[in-house]
Amino acid sequence: MTRARAGNIGSTANRGVDSPGFGTLDVPSAQSDMNKAASPSGLAAVVGRSLFPLTALVLLAGTFVWGPWVTLGATYVWWRLVGRIG
């Protein structure tokens, strides 16, 4: 095996090899719908990026209201739903 440099948490070492010059790439100003959807801002960004832990918090806290069996059922439905759309 090729000897490789070991990583070091907190250092700048060993982040992988990148092609040089990416910083000079000319990015078209017109963005696709996909790009817009993937780059939200503000509250949408917080909810979108952290959707899964936030959903966990809502479902777990909701147990006080609707009980544990509904939480378990909703978790299963959420799991299957994401399996279809994600």
Next chain:
Amino acid sequence: MNMGTPAGRGSGKGLFAHSEDVHCVLFQVFLVAGFALAFTMWNVWDSVPALAEYGHAGRNAFAVAAAMLLGWSSGINVGVNFHNHSHRKVFNAAWMNRWFGRFWTVSGGWPAYYWEHSHVTVHHAHLLESVDWTLPKRKANGEWESIYVYALAHWPFRYVAHLWDDAVSGRYGAKFGRKMAVEFAWFVAIWMIPPFVLGFDPLAVALLWLLPQWLANVAVMAPGMYAQHAGCSVKTADEPFGHSNTFVNRFFNLTMFNIGYHIEHHDHPSVHWSELPRFHETMKARYIDAGARVLPIGYYRGGQLLCRGEWVSSQRDLFFVQHADYIRPSDVVEAPSAPARSAVDVPVRAS
């Protein structure tokens, strides 16, 4: 957002190296809050009327739901979120990167340093080579092993064996083994906090701490890893983009820090995760010309199809259906209805 500019890459001032990295930290904060909430609810279950009325059967049902939700998020937190940090640190201060990293991966069942070594030093540096032990094993005929075997055998069993071998072999230098030992000690110290909070109740620890870690690895990270490189082959001049699959599902990339742009990520791992969609746009024409595999789905759907594909081959074929916008013109003329260009377990991509 500044792509490729000094400002976009972090000026060295302020807390975060990149403004979008606040979301990486928020994810971890919300996840820790979820664990804290679940532990608290378990501990007070019998003393809160709204919970106690459901008895211990209800409490255990709650714990299973919590394990699914928190294990799922922990898998994302390590395999996607810490993953991004392992390539580009989120903080400007080295000590914050080191200590936040140590706490970051524990709920996913990993010492941060071990995961970073596995991913960056082994996987990225040797992508799809025989020494890339992070990926599924190949059978004698070159096919990948079953996704079920990979998921169940890799964590923790194979990872432990390979990491031990790397630690004692000396191939990564004399200090590597000592560093592994030190980081393992920190991992154990942090890992023991939840059992302590749960009063070392065996059932609570099993359901609310061990089960989430198992699900994070077996049900989330392993299928994702499998899908990222299913049907791929070592990078060559003829097939420069054949090493990975790119997934452009909007919901998936919005909620998963753009990890779907995987060809881009392996070729340019230092590109910030938030900039991958724009980078993808710059590469789109080249990907189409080269026949790069770009799929309209995400890892969740992809993992389902690959799992079902173990029993029904048509499900596996569905995984490889190319996104309609990325079909090479020559492929349309030659085989307009052919969805897949290679099988999941065929090491060499056929064009």
